[in-house]
Amino acid sequence: MESILPQSPIGKAIAYSLKRWDKLIRYIEHGDVEIDNNLIENSIRPLALGRKNYLFAGSQESAQRVAMIYSSFAICKLHKVNPYEWLHDILLKIKDHPINRIAELLPQNWMPVQNMVLA
Numbered sequence: 001m002e003s004i005l006p007q008s009p010i011g012k013a014i015a016y017s018l019k020r021w022d023k024l025i026r027y028i029e030h031g032d033v034e035i036d037n038n039l040i041e042n043s044i045r046p047l048a049l050g051r052k053n054y055l056f057a058g059s060q061e062s063a064q065r066v067a068m069i070y071s072s073f074a075i076c077k078l079h080k081v082n083p084y085e086w087l088h089d090i091l092l093k094i095k096d097h098p099i100n101r102i103a104e105l106l107p108q109n110w111m112p113v114q115n116m117v118l119a
Helices: 009-019 021-029 038-054 060-078 083-096 099-105
Strands: none
Touching: 009 021, 038 060, 060 083, 083 099
């Protein structure tokens, strides 16, 4: 250890680790704690990208429409619904669908049409 210079890359890494030693120990003491937050960052990345894209939507109204589409797709993901199938199906149905039953077309309530086998 005496041969490692404090300003060398490894010296800086060791100093960084020693300053945060109490937090590193928590990771080892508790097996359910993740060592990094990559899973969380990956799960919120689409939201962050969407927010950045809203700046170029053209207008406040367009940005709100884009946000609604992103939200609909997030609900699809949450309920394990294929967003392409859902959107395709509801766009075909919506013009004839009664307004008082519009909630049936939301991703969490939507039922995919089963392929019918003709005998």
